[in-house]
Amino acid sequence: MTARASTVASRISATGTANALELRGLTRMFGALAALTDINLTVRPGERRAVLGSNGAGKTTLFNCITGDFPPTAGTIRLFGEDVTHFPPHERIRRGLRRTYQISLLFAGLSVRDNVYLACRGVSRYRFSLLRPRRDDALMASAEGLIEAVHLSDARETLVGDLSYGQQRQLEVALALAGAPRFVLFDEPAAGLSPTERRELVEILTNLPSHMGFIIIEHDMDVALRVAESVTMMHNGRIFKEGKPAEIESDAEVQALYLGGGHG
Numbered sequence: 673m674t675a676r677a678s679t680v681a682s683r684i685s686a687t688g689t690a691n692a693l694e695l696r697g698l699t700r701m702f703g704a705l706a707a708l709t710d711i712n713l714t715v716r717p718g719e720r721r722a723v724l725g726s727n728g729a730g731k732t733t734l735f736n737c738i739t740g741d742f743p744p745t746a747g748t749i750r751l752f753g754e755d756v757t758h759f760p761p762h763e764r765i766r767r768g769l770r771r772t773y774q775i776s777l778l779f780a781g782l783s784v785r786d787n788v789y790l791a792c793r794g795v796s797r798y799r800f801s802l803l804r805p806r807r808d809d810a811l812m813a814s815a816e817g818l819i820e821a822v823h824l825s826d827a828r829e830t831l832v833g834d835l836s837y838g839q840q841r842q843l844e845v846a847l848a849l850a851g852a853p854r855f856v857l858f859d860e861p862a863a864g865l866s867p868t869e870r871r872e873l874v875e876i877l878t879n880l881p882s883h884m885g886f887i888i889i890e891h892d893m894d895v896a897l898r899v900a901e902s903v904t905m906m907h908n909g910r911i912f913k914e915g916k917p918a919e920i921e922s923d924a925e926v927q928a929l930y931l932g933g934g935h936g
């Protein structure tokens with residue numbers, strides 16, 4: 673084996689057993705304001721974790737640091753064993769990280785299928801091809817699989833602008849799943865959904881492939897505690913408590929702080 677092959681092999685074996693995410697001492701300042709202070713967080717491969725906390729707790733800033741949208745002021749970020757603290761967002765995407773946003777990033781004038789196909793194409797190796805784009809059957813098959821996974825098969829030809837709000841949020845989940853990610857950050861996917869749509873979202877998230885870990889930021893405790901196996905509570909930019917959903921739900925301090933904390 674060449675030195676390079678052996679380095680690659682050892683990296684692959686390291687990523688096979690490493691944690692999906694490891695944050696150590698993560699801190700992010702905005703001027704004098706500490707949005708995150710000394711965050712230490714470990715998420716195992718395939719683990720599903722909810723991050724909860726009242727408005728301004730630092731949840732979105734946490735996502736922005738993990739994705740590389742904001743550089744941290746201090747601390748380290750490891751993805752599948754690799755230090756990505758100073759990597760740009762696209763290098764983290766290449767390593768299997770995805771996210772959804774609170775605001776919609778859909779193409780309203782295109783069909784569901786075209787939106788998902790473009791997302792699959794965007795993360796494929798043909799992304800920078802100078803040749804005229806041609807339909808790729810493998811990517812189209814991936815797109816169809818994702819459309820099915822988010823329960824939009826009957827709407828695959830529908831223009832996004834004609835979808836219900838709930839269907840648009842389901843489509844956003846599909847876009848985040850393009851390119852078979854290993855770890856996904858869901859930013860309030862249940863916001864604005866009806867009770868029926870929330871149930872559907874829970875089913876979609878629960879049925880994601882078991883190797884696919886995620887963090888979900890969610891103000892709806894019911895959704896968060898049903899899809900997650902572990903919970904991190906944040907308050908004022910710090911981790912306040914960690915535990916299993918049942919422990920968090922029955923914790924007196926959490927109830928006093930979070931349920932009385934004016935979350936939106």
Ligand SMILES: Nc1ncnc2c1ncn2[C@@H]1O[C@H](COP(=O)(O)OP(=O)(O)OP(=O)(O)O)[C@@H](O)[C@H]1O
Nearest residue numbers: 702705706707725726727728729730731732733734
């Ligand atoms: N770009 C920014 N510039 C300045 N301050 C910011 C910026 N982004 C976030 N903050 C501040 O950092 C703190 C944490 O904000 P963040 O959006 O991460 O909280 P959050 O828990 O996601 O809140 P919400 O539930 O309302 O989305 C807040 O005090 C916020 O005002």
